[in-house]
């Protein structure tokens with residue numbers, strides 16, 4: 001049975017993605033911060049706060065002790081703290097980077113020994129972090145959420161550098177999930193979490209060229 005580790009399976013995209021992988025016959029290891037997922041066969045959950053190095057260390061230790069190696073790691077958990085502000089507020093930036101960047105890097109680096117040969121690390125990013133697309137977003141997004149955008153741009157560089165380092169053993173990708181109806185995306189968004197999960201699952205299983213940025217099977221410009 002293949003195994004996937006997904007962060008943030010208590011709600012939103014991570015929850016839908018866990019269901020998708022379960023339907024596809026995977027064993028799912030999930031993490032939660034405040035919203036623990038309902039118990040299910042083939043799902044084991046662990047508490048994780050990506051803003052705390054102590055929590056990351058103890059979570060990875062518990063997962064290691066659990067004894068499964070990983071076919072897929074999806075770094076899905078993330079925060080958007082800007083609250084629509086155009087100004088870059090340093091404290092929001094610090095908090096955002098701790099979770100969306102430093103926490104993801106710390107967590108991933110500690111898990112690399114558990115990745116199987118031929119495995120795939122998927123970092124859930126956003127077109128909001130694309131330098132190439134800056135200025136081309138719909139008006140609702142223009143100029144807003146700077147801390148969030150900075151965090152995803154930096155996460156994309158982690159994808160690119162890690163991909164070089166782990167090739168050819170492990171594939172590393174950034175994936176944009178689409179604009180999704182979640183607490184973060186709001187209810188006006190285009191996609192349901194289940195639709196987003198289909199797209200992410202498709203990229204995760206297609207094992208594309210390493211070091212890419214993907215949405216719906218297409219490359220996204222960095």
Ligand SMILES: NC(=O)c1ccc[n+]([C@@H]2O[C@H](COP(=O)([O-])OP(=O)(O)OC[C@H]3O[C@@H](n4cnc5c(N)ncnc54)[C@H](OP(=O)(O)O)[C@@H]3O)[C@@H](O)[C@H]2O)c1
Nearest residue numbers: 008012013033034035049050077078126179180182184185
């Ligand atoms: N929704 C969109 O339109 C959209 C678009 C582009 C990219 N994304 C990205 O997709 C991913 C999932 O977003 P979403 O829309 O599903 O958001 P969401 O509904 O707000 O869910 C966020 C998830 O992150 C977890 N989380 C938050 N802070 C955490 C922390 N400090 N440590 C560990 N886990 C933490 C939450 O855990 P608890 O519930 O347990 O507290 C929750 O599972 C994020 O990386 C986001 O940036 C979303």
